[in-house]
Structures are given as C-alpha cells and as structure tokens.
Amino acid sequence: MPVRPDSHPDAPSLKAALDSKRDLLERMPEPEIFRTHRLDAATAAGVVIGSLPRIAQHRDAIAAQFGREGAGFLDDLPIVARATLQANVELTASDAMSDLADMAADVAEEHKLVFTDAEALANRKLLDRSRVETGRPVQGYRTVATSTLVIVSLFREHWSAVRNKTPLTREDLDRVEKKAELLLQRLDEREQGSTRLPAAELRTRAISLLVSTYGEVRRMITYVRWWDEDADTIAPSLWSGRRRGSRNEVVVEPTDPTEPETPVTPIPTPGPMNGDGPFTS
Structure with missing residues (x-):
C-alpha cells in the first residue's frame, strides 16, 4: 500500500x-x-x-x-x-x-518599570545618569523596544553593584528583555513581509x-x-x-469546477467498447 x-x-x-x-x-x-x-x-x-x-x-x-x-x-x-x-x-x-499595539503597550509598561528604577539609582549616583538617559522612552514601537533593551543591558552591566538596591530581580530583567526582543522580531517580520x-x-x-x-x-x-x-x-x-x-x-475560478481548462495530451489507447473513451474522438 x-x-x-x-x-x-x-x-x-x-x-x-x-x-x-x-x-x-x-x-x-x-x-x-x-x-x-x-x-x-x-x-x-x-x-x-x-x-x-x-x-x-x-x-x-x-x-x-x-x-x-x-x-x-x-x-x-x-x-x-x-x-x-x-x-x-x-x-x-x-x-x-x-496589529502590534497590545504587544507594544505591554513593552512600554515594562520599560516604565525598569526606567523608573534606573532613574532612582541614577539619583543615588549608583548608575551613570547620561547612560540612563539614552534609554529614555520616545515615540514609536521600535524605539520603545530598543530603549527597554538599553536599560536592561545597563542593569546587567552593573548588577553586582545595584542588585541589593533595587526591587528588580534577574527574572524581571529576563522577562522584560524577552518581551522587547519579541517586539523587535515581530516588527522585522512585518517589515520584511511588506516587501514580498x-x-x-x-x-x-x-x-x-x-x-x-x-x-x-x-x-x-x-x-x-x-x-x-x-x-x-x-x-x-x-x-x-x-x-x-x-x-x-x-x-x-476554474472554467469548469471539476476540470482545468487544458489537459495534458494523452497517448490514444482503444477502450474496451469500440475504441471510445473520454479523450478519444
């Protein structure tokens, strides 16, 4: 079979x-x-x-x-x-x-969480304020995702110095990072699709x-x-x-729902009844 x-x-x-x-x-x-x-x-x-x-x-x-x-x-x-x-x-x-609005809104909320904490640490001179400012949110899905990754990266770089000074955990950073990366991936896929x-x-x-x-x-x-x-x-x-x-x-829209317009050409073979068949004349 x-x-x-x-x-x-x-x-x-x-x-x-x-x-x-x-x-x-x-x-x-x-x-x-x-x-x-x-x-x-x-x-x-x-x-x-x-x-x-x-x-x-x-x-x-x-x-x-x-x-x-x-x-x-x-x-x-x-x-x-x-x-x-x-x-x-x-x-x-x-x-x-x-429509990536819901995903972008979620990332924006996560950005607010990590950026607010980063600002507080900058006020206490535990993080460089100029570097925190590079992660300040601006308009647009892609920039929100990128700004979020900037802040997450800054936290990871100084984690040993700030881990006991922030309510954030490594698990929080992992979660936020994955959401921002996924938003960037979806944006890339959508833009690629628009050219095809x-x-x-x-x-x-x-x-x-x-x-x-x-x-x-x-x-x-x-x-x-x-x-x-x-x-x-x-x-x-x-x-x-x-x-x-x-x-x-x-x-x-086929010309006839059961058959396409032009069949392949068969090699004529006599049928069992006087040589007649569906494709023979």
Missing part, C-alpha cells in the same frame, strides 16, 4: 514546500489566478492529501498513458498541497501580528495552483478509470460539500 505523503520521511515540511513554490507563485500570470469561486484552503488541501494514496495506486497507468508530463503532475501534487497549507498558515499568522507578496495574495495563488494541478490529475484519473466509473471516488471534487462563509475561504 502506498505510503501517505504526509508521513513519508522524505516528504517536505510545509514551509519547505511553500518555499519551493514561492518564485513560481510570485510570477504566476493573472489569467492563471482563480478569483471567483470560493474554497477553504485547508479543506481543499486536506481533500487532495487524503486522496494521494488512492491516486498513487494508478501511477503506472497514468505514466503509460500520459508519459513523463502526466507523472510530473502526480509528483508535484503533494508539494503543491502542502504549500497551500503553509500559505494558509502564513496568512493566519500575518493576521495575528498585523502579501499573504492573502500568496494563498490565493497557492490554491489556484492546487486547483489546476489537482484538476489535471483528476482528468488523467478519469481517463484511465473511464470504464470503472470510480474516478470521483479515487480523486473527489474539491467542490463536494464545500463550506460557505468561512473566514478562511479564498476565491478561485
């Missing part, structure tokens, strides 16, 4: 799968991006991944009829499905960190690629299983039982 691609030791991670497709997705021409019919990204990818073991059982028949091009679609399908899952994850993460394809557009393109790739596979399965009439059992439609109105839905 074929190994499930999501459990195979050589299967790429979700991130690796998407990274391998980023350039392709960023260059995807507009006519190949489906933007009207709705699909849930995670559900659609799940349907495909769940179908892979059944599809794999017909690989030899597909390769015999459609050659290397047909086999290539089968090889690419698990990567595209996993890339779609990761694109969905990245959009969710992007939404979660799009927006997460929502990336997911739309990923699911568009999934629809077209899976559509080609479904057409090939239909061809090789025409007389058995079980193609929909092997590779079910992505539109079967779809949910509507979900927050995670994206827009896709």
Whole structure:
C-alpha cells in the first residue's frame, strides 16, 4: 500500500514546500489566478492529501498513458498541497501580528518599570545618569523596544553593584528583555513581509495552483478509470460539500469546477467498447 505523503520521511515540511513554490507563485500570470469561486484552503488541501494514496495506486497507468508530463503532475501534487497549507498558515499568522499595539503597550509598561528604577539609582549616583538617559522612552514601537533593551543591558552591566538596591530581580530583567526582543522580531517580520507578496495574495495563488494541478490529475484519473466509473471516488471534487462563509475561504475560478481548462495530451489507447473513451474522438 502506498505510503501517505504526509508521513513519508522524505516528504517536505510545509514551509519547505511553500518555499519551493514561492518564485513560481510570485510570477504566476493573472489569467492563471482563480478569483471567483470560493474554497477553504485547508479543506481543499486536506481533500487532495487524503486522496494521494488512492491516486498513487494508478501511477503506472497514468505514466503509460500520459508519459513523463502526466507523472510530473502526480509528483508535484503533494508539494503543491502542502504549500497551500503553509500559505494558509502564513496568512493566519500575518493576521495575528498585523496589529502590534497590545504587544507594544505591554513593552512600554515594562520599560516604565525598569526606567523608573534606573532613574532612582541614577539619583543615588549608583548608575551613570547620561547612560540612563539614552534609554529614555520616545515615540514609536521600535524605539520603545530598543530603549527597554538599553536599560536592561545597563542593569546587567552593573548588577553586582545595584542588585541589593533595587526591587528588580534577574527574572524581571529576563522577562522584560524577552518581551522587547519579541517586539523587535515581530516588527522585522512585518517589515520584511511588506516587501514580498502579501499573504492573502500568496494563498490565493497557492490554491489556484492546487486547483489546476489537482484538476489535471483528476482528468488523467478519469481517463484511465473511464470504464470503472470510480474516478470521483479515487480523486473527489474539491467542490463536494464545500463550506460557505468561512473566514478562511479564498476565491478561485476554474472554467469548469471539476476540470482545468487544458489537459495534458494523452497517448490514444482503444477502450474496451469500440475504441471510445473520454479523450478519444
């Protein structure tokens, strides 16, 4: 029995799968991006991944009829499905960190705690006032985080002299430092993301690629299983039982929901009934 691609030791991670497709997705021409019919990204990818073991059982028949091009679609399908899952994850993460106001407010409170103590120590000549002043808060998320790290660093540098003169503990410094560093990390990630394809557009393109790739596979399965009439059992439609109105839905628009516009060219093989079949004339 074929190994499930999501459990195979050589299967790429979700991130690796998407990274391998980023350039392709960023260059995807507009006519190949489906933007009207709705699909849930995670559900659609799940349907495909769940179908892979059944599809794999017909690989030899597909390769015999459609050659290397047909086999290539089968090889690419698990990567595209996993890339779609990761694109969905990245959009969710992007939404979660799009507003950093709460995180910045928390860091500002922590800054107030350590800066007030540092000022008190400077008044007692235990810390250099000029160095404390470099950590005075100013406007902006990044400067608040940086100022906080300046004060924490100053405390660490003089800890042996001030540890018995302040209610702060090493655990306090560790906590404050981690919060400030995390805020800087989120700011960096958000700024990096602004120079790349927006997460929502990336997911739309990923699911568009999934629809077209899976559509080609479904057409090939239909061809090789025409007389058995079980193609929909092997590779079910992505539109079967779809949910509507979900927050995670994206827009896709195939010409025909069950098949992509242009199939690969089969090698004609007579069918059992007068040579007729789904791709023969």
